[in-house]
Amino acid sequence: MDHILRGLAANPALSSALVDRLVAIADDDIAEGLACRTDLSRAQAVALARRVEGSARALANEGLLTADDVDPALWPDAALALLEHGAGRPEWARLLVADPARERREKLAGCRGLPSDVVDRLAADPDVQVVAELALAAPADVAERLAAHPHALVRAAVAVNEATPPAALAALVTGVGLPPARHCLVCDREETPFVHDPFCPRLDCELPPGASCDGSHESTVQDIQHAAIGNPATPVAAVTEFVDHPSMLLRWALAARRDLPLRVCARLAADPVPGIRADLARNPALDDALMREPAGDPDPEVRRGLAHHPRIPLDLLTELARNVRIGATLLPRVAAASPAEVAALAESVEPAARMLVAQRRDLPPAILDRLADDPDAKVVKALAPHPGLAEGQLRSMVDRHGVRVLAKVAANPDASPALLEDLARHEPPVHRVFREVARHRRATAPALLLCLPDERARPVAAGHPALPPPVITELLADPDERVAEAAAANPSLPPAVMSELLLDV
Template sequence: MDHVLCGLAANTALPYELVDRLIAVADADVAGCLADRADLSHAQAVALFSRVPQCGVHLAYEGRLTAADVDPVARPDVALALLDEGAGSPQWARILARDPVRAHREKLAACSGLPADVVRTLAADPDVGVVAELALWTTSDVTAGGLARHPHAQVRRSAAANEATPPDALAALLTGHGLPPARRCEVCDQEETPFVHERQCQRPDCMLPPGASCDGSHESAVHDIRQAALQNPATPAEAVVGFADHPSMLLRWALAARPDLPAGVYRTLAADPAPGIRADVAGNPAIDDALMRSLAGDSDPDVRRGLAHNPRVPLDVLTRLAGSARIGSALLPRIASATATEVRRLARSSNAPVRMLLACRRDLPPEIRDRLADDPDAKVVRSVASPPGLTEARLRAMVDRHGVRVLAGVAANPDASPALLEHLIRHEPPVPKAFREVARHPNASPRALLACLADGRARPVAAGRPALPAPAVVELLDDADQRVAEAAAANPSLPLTVIEDLIPRA
């Protein structure tokens, strides 16, 4: 891989004629970068496809090729990409539905908008994997409902996961009522039953999942069908409620995030011995306040953290969780939706973790934002350091008071001036994350970017910044770190004469 040529292929300042020259010498790696260019013309895309046929799928998904540019027999992979994008010919689908390569038929089965005759052909495909793909991706309730009755469990599992499958068919897949038993599964297709697959299977060619089993009743396949149906929001709630106390933890877990269950089912799941199930219930907006208050006392930190992320958690419950739920610095949904009155109350909290949660908001009134910026707790200040609106004097005061604990946050502030950014990178002791923030900051001066080259992780970022002096950019083309060399080659400030010398002639 020529990292410099890949960087040039992404350089937005590359003139049209130099793009042509680069196409003429492109390998697969360079072609992949060229295919991403926003200014790539249709003629250039066709030339690139001719030069490196492997990039055709990428070009098709980028909208650079049309049906007239592709032979579906010579390049079925590109034709399938166009069909997947709705830009292919219906006749291609008829050709590819009988393609001898199973992977091509599977890819076709996942495409939408196929002609009815193609759908019928795929539904009758002799390879069950092709039919399973159709069952998973079809948007036709008639097709999905019919495939829910397929004799192979793999197809039924796909239908159970498809939201287009009719609710009555999903209920039948879940309960087995009104549905003839499956006749085959992946296990009995390959092994003599009864068979239980070892979880630490040593056979390199074995494709069965760990623990898969069949004694003639296809028990592991039936379990997988049920799990898919339970996770499918189109499955009727009345069909799923009976699984709240099922012996399988995975089936119970599949219920925990559903928004359509009776309150009693949520209470059952909230008492489940598996912490992951309780955590998903805690984060479910459909549970009531009483259950949220009960879950706030759960001994497992993941449950309390899940509750903290619930957009409907009562604010007083959230404030109690703030110091114990390991929430981190993410903006919580309930904080994001807090009213003006609630925001003022949170800002006056004597609990620093609560103020820190509020400080994560980016739309605070100026007086609240400034108050948090002057907070005595460094974690609060760090959280409020990045949003715009703070004056340079206040940003400098934050650094003076709290030093390395807030430096990176201040460096990420969009209002940080070039002078402030230079001040931050001179701080002792240095903060590596601050260098990375300065390297990507739009206000970073040439002097600041040159200083950022001293940090290994900031160096590739700084190398691609147009404000970096051109002599430094040219020097970085030979950097030992290939990421740096590629970023320098992609830098729009790289002199045109240097670019011309770097691109070989075909």
């Protein structure tokens, strides 16, 4: 019965009186569904928070509780949620900064706009996890101060923060100008030298796999370097020397930076790790000459990365599309193509080029019509979900290419109810068609009934409002709880049935 009540809690057609009934019997699961309702009144939200204290935070996150409703001593998590959204009161922060629960002080440290005295207390918190959370998004002056914190974990958090001054980030990378860190999580907990077993059997162990310390906090120092290299506020001159670093992770982080000098790009283009070359291949820092090198890379991931470069020449992109599986995605270069380039791609003799441009959803009518009649199934499959296609064009696609395009045609937002029903009846059946029809806003009862026998489509179809009410009611008893819960959440479930369900509890 719990899954039925969860479904009812999310049912948008549930009357206010029945919502009251659910609030009165709510447990954690029911409260989670109720907290997401857009029609929950303030009185209902307060009553729910009183019934299930753990729901107060979710209700505050949804804006259903305000500062006037929340007592931070009674509902500290709700007070934290309002502070996170900038809707709390400063005096709450001064109360919560002394909370004995580290987790709450940690969440408080992640809030923006805290009073300066609260920030100072958090920066001096005895638990390093709280200070590290503060450092992740602290303003520039606080971040600069925390860059010299004696604990390496805090320094790693400062290195992530894009508000950290560039000079402090450079110092974190090089170590020049900062006193050495005195602690890390490893030497806090273990006698050094220590290397954490990646397959550590201790259930209560919180150290990352491979974490190590020989007194120099080496694994956390590498975390600091990795974070700073990936931080766009770090001066590029401070990180280019990592191009030959023995750590694959540091070179990989470097390859993603968009401000790399060409000489560094050239070195990374010869890196032995394919993933590094793949990330570099999509990097806008590459010029036209360097873009030609990855096109001949033996690793398909590198060539696939190059296909995602925002400035790749279209002739090179077309060549790549012939021999690399790019997938059903709109590439940045195709998305930015000019009208003339779009026309050229649509008229290309290469099906791969036509397939790329068919992924756009803003094609002019003439190009849309041209591609709808394309003889290549891959092109038509890419185009089929495009809005604006007429029913005759969609049916023609099915007639010419059959099962290869069926699911994509079913995903078209303009597919008619009659077409959706015909697709669900297609022989041989295509299972993905059932899922697409089951979630389609224009699906009718006959089409949905055809989808119900499919195991994966059944839970989706059970929640569709076009399903006949008697069928929805029957599905409440389905042995698959996902199906029954979806039926209980269906707005077409008869109100009398909703009432009966709640009378039984």
